[in-house]
Amino acid sequence: MKISHKIIFANVFNVLLIILTGIFSYHLLDLVLTKLRFTEIADDLNKSFLEMRLSEKNYFLYGDGAALPDILQKLSESKSLIEETKDDIVKATGEENFQQLNESLEAYREAIESAQSGGEAGEALDESQPQEAENAKAKAVEASVREAGQKLREFSSRITRLERTNVNDIISGSRTGLLTSLVVILIPAIAVGQLIARRMLGSFKEIEKAAHSISEGNFSKVELKVSSDELGSVIKAINSMSEELSNREEIIIQSKKLASIGILTAGVAHELGNPLNNISMLAQGYRELYDSLSREERLNFMVEVEEETERIKEIVKNLLDFSKPKEAHLIKMGINAVIEKSLKLVQNMICICNIEVHLCLSDGLPLVMLDVHQIQEVFINLLTNAIQAGSPGDAITVTSRPGEDGGGVEVEIRDNGRGIPAEHLPHVFDPFFTTRGTSGTGLGLFVSYGIIKNHHGSIDVTSEVGKGACFTMRFPACTEGDRN
């Protein structure tokens, strides 16, 4: 799910919860309001009921004739109030209680009415009726009125009390309800926020790692699992960018190759220019001086011409070696055998220059795929350079050992000769870079570099002036799939 969807989802969830809580509290408040309105009404009713009872007492105790119509008047007022506020009352107390209230009201009215009619009749029949019967009847009426009034008041005050507790319950209930809904809203909001932040930070960390590895020049497609959110598309973008970069890297390498062919051609022209010029000079000199030259001197001229052609041959041979890298015949080999063979080939030079050689060859090294002749050429180039950099009594150490990162093999050729100045270090692998004047072509390391690259290996150099130079080569171990 996309992050924006997640955020929208979380927000919608929260908004829903808030709306729900709102509805819930609105409903509660509405209820409380209704109940309160009812208790107000009930208070009014109670007040009139109380007044009715007072009038009732007046009538019965003091025989106040105006009391009964007063009560009836109040009753009808109450009745119309009840009818008016029927909806509120029903809402607050329910249909049944309303009905009951009405009924008790009706009963009271009937009792009062009968008391009234009894009173009038009593007055009218004062003479004819016996006093006792009169009294008994009045007593009964009085009792029924009192009872009905009592009932009415009790009922209404009971309901009022009930509603008061109801209101209290509702308020305290809504307090817990609101508190709960606050928690219910807060927890998911925090949890969802946390979750999204964590997931986003996780992806960002991945992206940061990828960017870092790209900035270190490791363009091989960044292995990132592509999530389905926006960061997924960022990761996709990074992947395609690094792919593009690695494509470009190949183009750059290609153009570097072209550039080095350019350097090579210019170099060749320069390099060939000198021996050609020398031959031309020798020929001109020979012709000009022919008569004054002795036989010996004439022969020497020709020897010099031959030497110059030898120089040309050397340049052309190296050039061919470079420009037409012979198809490598890779076979599975132990590197130590190649080292020993190469050393034999330069043994003569080593003896003449009086240089010591130390061999530190590790046993049990993994086999590597290599072209024996080419790798031999590399070792001979490096050994020759080391010999040329040293003076009698110096030493060369050749080491073979397992590759640093587990796989493969490392070969190190170290000398304690004059070393390479820091400003020359970046150029020693360039074509025609030489400090040996006319006696070096400057192609030895250049050709070696190409061969090692063709073997999917690497070569680099460290050096300190006066302390010697150290060339290290790394070869990958051959894999199961390689032919013997």
Next chain:
Amino acid sequence: MANYRIMVIDDENVVGRMIKAVIEQDPEYTVETFLNATPALSRLKEEKFDVVITDLKMKGLDGMDVLRHVKQDSPGTKVIMITAFASLDSAIEAMRGKVDDFFPKPVKIKELKECIRRLLGN
């Protein structure tokens, strides 16, 4: 009879040797050869030379350095530059008007001699 002093600076010893041998056939000329610019320049401080012939591309100080020093120390001395045939046109362009003449390799010694004669005004 005038005696002209000529200096040749080239790190290929054949060049100096052949130029010297051919040109000194004419007793008017004395030729000194150097494989490096540095000793050549100090020699120039001790002695006045009429013509300096120098290779452009050399280890250490090169032909342009020689040209600058010579034109500074003894403006009367003529300078002939020998350049590789493949030298960049821009390098030749840079020298034009500064050197008295230049020769691409391979150098024809006879033409060089002609040029020296012309520069010396006879």
